[in-house]
Amino acid sequence: MAGSRDVTVEVTVNGTPRTAEVPARTLLVHFLRDRLRLTGTHVGCDTTQCGACTVAMDGVAVKSCTVLAAQASGHEITTIEGLAGEDGLHPIQQAFQEEHGLQCGYCTPGMVMAIRQLLADNPDPTEAEVRHGLNGNICRCTGYQNIVAAARHAAARLREA
Numbered sequence: 001m002a003g004s005r006d007v008t009v010e011v012t013v014n015g016t017p018r019t020a021e022v023p024a025r026t027l028l029v030h031f032l033r034d035r036l037r038l039t040g041t042h043v044g045c046d047t048t049q050c051g052a053c054t055v056a057m058d059g060v061a062v063k064s065c066t067v068l069a070a071q072a073s074g075h076e077i078t079t080i081e082g083l084a085g086e087d088g089l090h091p092i093q094q095a096f097q098e099e100h101g102l103q104c105g106y107c108t109p110g111m112v113m114a115i116r117q118l119l120a121d122n123p124d125p126t127e128a129e130v131r132h133g134l135n136g137n138i139c140r141c142t143g144y145q146n147i148v149a150a151a152r153h154a155a156a157r158l159r160e161a
Helices: 028-035 091-098 108-121 127-133 146-159
Strands: 006-013 016-023 052-059 060-063 076-078
Touching: 016 028, 016 060, 028 052, 052 108, 060 108, 091 108, 091 146, 108 127, 108 146
Parallel strands: 006 076
Antiparallel strands: 006 016, 052 060, 052 076
């Protein structure tokens, strides 16, 4: 491609330092999926509208389809694969399971990562605050009710911990 060049990306992903040469225009979502084979982060729209690609960069939720891999260099990225601990599922993931917060599951990684940010900012959100916090994350299957219930369930569990 005319005008393209490779850049070195040095990033910590899910606690592991990673370095790779990629074309300068590589999006973070494609770097994660294609280079690192972390396919839990989904590509839904490539236009920042669906939220399926949400990850945490330095602890803050970002839509990885609008961040260049080069922009992530020097930062810490957490994907859905890095959320669970050695003891099992993260409380948000567990709440999704218990509250039946998914159907096809395509949006689920982005929803979980968005809820992680929501609960970091507001550990006791109302239903309306959860719905507002999920604005920008689209689910075509569930109608959101069980996702909201999962977020509130996870919030309660995290407050108890």
